[in-house]
Amino acid sequence: MVHTNIKHFVLVLSGKGGVGKSSITTQLALTLSLQGHTVGVLDIDLTGPSIPRFFGIEESKVRQAPGGWIPVPVHDAQTLPTADGETHIGALSCMSLGFILASRKDAVIWRGPKKTAMVKQFLTDVLWPPLDYLLIDTPPGTSDEHISLIENLLRQTNEPGAPPNQLSGAVVVTTPQAIAISDVKKELNFCKKTGIRVLGVVENMAGFVCPNCSECTNVFSKGGGEVMANEFGVPFLGSVPIDPAFVQLIEEGTRPVYPRGTVVGGKELGEGGQASDTSGLLVDKYRSCSLCPLFDGIVSRVVADIQSRDA
Ligand SMILES: Nc1ncnc2c1ncn2[C@@H]1O[C@H](COP(=O)(O)OP(=O)(O)OP(=O)(O)O)[C@@H](O)[C@H]1O
């Protein structure tokens, strides 16, 4: 099935595990929403689905409708107050294997064909609402999931009837250390071989923001991401420091605003499930995180790049 209601697919890739790919996906999604775009996040990291935890919706389950799975809403489109007025944010929803497994502790030990089939199902059987952007959080490296993703996505987005420019490209995440062992170069070569446009490289965990004085210290070497991006002729989107406030934001949990019909903890919420107070929203809290203005710049560059090619 061609997703004619999704304008842009964006992959988030990394050559190595633990470099902060899911964390970057989360922040890209929140920032796109803050900029007014309607966003979906598809987590195809089958062995370690962490997107439900990042968005504070681990207890949620997807609903099965006759045509496929209904993704889990994180928040609806709404208006948030700002210092000088208000801002309109786009709706955000997620799909992950984590919502389907009976327990989060269930280990997924699947052979290649089962993983391939699951990725295909995620790409065809999710009933996304009309989206400006679908961010796809991938497992590290170039695995079965990647090959299935590329085959299905390239085929789907090239099918007659698909809107042009659907597979907009990939954001590649690295850390200063990952660059040193060149895993990320393999990922960039993978993009080159498969014809995926690299929207840019993000160097994560480059420095540490002190929780006391907000001073940023470069614990590891910094700047390698930019050198490598230049070497491959792809944009460098920026260096993101480690900010303990972001970890706290995720760990303390947030209260999502559930639209009517959402299933939480096995119960379907009625109209009363819709909260009018937005102060518990992750996206609202994220606005006060030091990384938010940084991602505003990163996302603006990516969006401008995509839109210039749409024009
Ligand atoms: N810039 C950052 N500031 C603070 N914490 C961060 C930052 N980037 C990542 N983290 C934290 O580091 C941990 C690992 O990040 P994350 O899960 O995003 O990595 P990953 O690359 O997706 O991992 P995996 O390979 O398991 O999929 C998480 O607890 C996350 O909150």
Ligand code: SF4
């Ligand atoms: S950056 Fe400043 S406040 Fe933070 S640990 Fe160092 S000296 Fe202390």
